[in-house]
Amino acid sequence: MSRSDDDLLKAERARMGAAFDDVLKEPVPDRLKALLAEPTAQVVDLGAVRAQRRSMSNWMAWGGMAATLVMGTLIGTRLAPSDGDGLDGGRMVATGSVARALEGQLASAGSGPVALQISFKAKDGRYCRSFSTTASAGLACRETDGVWALQQVAATTVAGTGMRQAASPLPPAVLAAIDASMAGEALNADQERAARDAGWR
Template identity: 40%
Template sequence: MNPIDDDTLQAYVDGELDASDAARVDAALTHDDVLARRVRQARAVRAQLRAAFDPVLDEPVPERLSALLQPPVAMPVTPLVVPVGTRTDTTRRRAPRRWFVPGAALAASVALLAVTLWWWRPGGELVRMQGDQSFAAGALERALDHALVSEPDAKAMVSIGLSFRSNDGHICRTFVLHPAPARAGLACHGDAGWELPVLGTAAAPEGGELRQAASSMPPAVQAAVDARLRGNVFDARQERAARDAGWR
């Protein structure tokens, strides 16, 4: 009988042998203590790995992960339009944790600071359709027009995130609508108002960390920002200047 080599033994332990080879090992094990010991050792490694990692299966899945798999939000609007190619390039270029957060100045504006909407009307129309394009309306439009990240208010129902000039020259701003389920989107200013190319469900931030604030943006919104962002996002001074200039 051929001796049982290491590869065969490993394959035996991992259930990779066919029935006849497995039977050959079984037979050898009955009278070969050294072989039996090697099998035990190989099994022990496998068992310890299972003991170490199988408990992960029973852990609750973090909200920030399960939120990524929620269906697109049924806003009274057209669905997300993100070219697949763009999104792929984006993810390949940048992991979400690094997102587009190059420096501390940006950190201040990424934090989703809130603005008061004292004229908020529950149930008011937030989106209007024009042709097949959707535009901000009501309180959302007013927040986009007036709210500054540098003038926060904790009671806000619309939070403005980033403001920046997109690569087609228009000024864009990300926003989050707070009434649950939170929705996030991107608005870009044009002659007809704030067009909304992307809306999605926002994951609830799990903590105060910047990374998590960035992560709470739905991937589709991140991708839309990435696809448009050229240069830096506005700091507080640029944001105010842009507002004073009517977002032109």
């Protein structure tokens, strides 16, 4: 910066100081003093709030899954016991066309009365498969005695209309059950065929 520029800057500062000096020396108004004297806002621990929300959402998710399972039990045992779900020794198991599809139908077979979406090996070693019909959807795992035990069942129709929900081919409760049970990746077409041909053992 040249000497003349430095002088100009000093002169400008002096001019600005003279123009606003009276304002800067005025006392702070009482209303502003009152605001400054108010206690500071409480500091919130965001980590604790997030943990609490996660805990609440987990309980809500489990509660929703439990309610869906109860509804699925009612659907299976009262509405369609002959061709969907039934009770076997206290277990809720697939019967009729659902059981036949779980045992022998490949996911690549296309649509029909029962559609299969995904097959996988569960964390406990069982083979599990998701399915859907016009009335319900669920997740079933094959037991050592050859039955397909239902792990999760949910309605796929809007109550009172008989219309299938369009948002997703599988209800959120079924998708959550799949996510909680799956070990590794889903079976591809060749792995699924090989598992079926080996009797899901």
